Amino acid sequence: MIDAIRKNAVTLGLFAVITTGVTAIVNAVTKPTVAHQTALQQKNLLDQVVPPELYDNHIQQECYLVTDAAALGNAKPHALYVARKGNQPVAAALETTAPDGYSGAIQMLVGADFHGKVLGVRVVEHHETPGLGDKIELRISDWINSFNGKVVHGAGDTHFAVKKDGGEFDQFTGATITPRAVVNATKRTALLIETLPAKLSSLPDCGEAP
Incomplete structure (x- = not known):
């Protein structure tokens, strides 16, 4: 046994x-x-979110960490990818969060140049209501492409808002909270990107993430 x-x-x-x-x-x-x-x-x-014809560097290899709770939706470090042309920074893609979605935080990637022009936006994670708020996804709707080429003219730009708030971006039928959250987060992030070229040398790179 x-x-x-x-x-x-x-x-x-x-x-x-x-x-x-x-x-x-x-x-x-x-x-x-x-x-x-x-x-x-x-x-x-x-x-x-940043058309490849605009830059000639390895954008994934130039990654920095940006922390700005007011602009990026929380106090966590967010990855910033810098696009360069002839070694000059011309644009960037920055991870950001819209904390005020209808069903919680919406994780996004915003691409913009350093003059307030939004080049592209993508939602990478969300919990919005299927059939309503999920129109922020490109596979559901092309609404997210309405940001392409739009310029944010400062923090007081009232046009960079959903139409219900006096702006130029469509809201969804029966769902205003979700697009409003995405529009506002895009605006805040694009304005932050505009300030970053002078700060690049002081930003930690992504390899220094805890």
């Missing part, structure tokens, strides 16, 4: 060791592929 228990314990132990080893091998083999695919997806997203 004791021998049988001992034999089973040894068998289970060997099985656990082999399984762990196989898992480690599979992880080591697939890790570069996963990392490569993640980088490609990130580059594709960046290209949607």
Whole structure:
């Protein structure tokens, strides 16, 4: 009886060791592929908010951390990707948060030049109501493309708002809170991007993230 228990314990132990080893091998083999695919997806997203013809640097490799709770929706560091042309900064993509969505925070990526012009916006995560607030997703609606080429003329620009608030951006039928949150977050982020070229040398890079 004791021998049988001992034999089973040894068998289970060997099985656990082999399984762990196989898992480690599979992880080591697939890790570069996963990392490569993640980088490609990130580059594709960046290209949607900062057109690649505008810059000639490796935008993913020039990544800084920006912290500004008032502009970016929370006190966390947000990744900033700087686009350069001939070594001169011409635009940037900045992760941001609209904290006041109908169903919670909306995570976004805003691309803009350093003169207040919005180049593109994408929502990367949200919990808005299907059929109403989810029109902020490009796969549902092209509403998010209405930001392309729009210029924010300072913090007091009343045109950069939804139409219900006197601005030029459409709201959704039965859902104003969601588009209002996205428009306002885009405005705040574009205005912040406008101030960043002079601060680049003092910003921590993304490798210094805790």
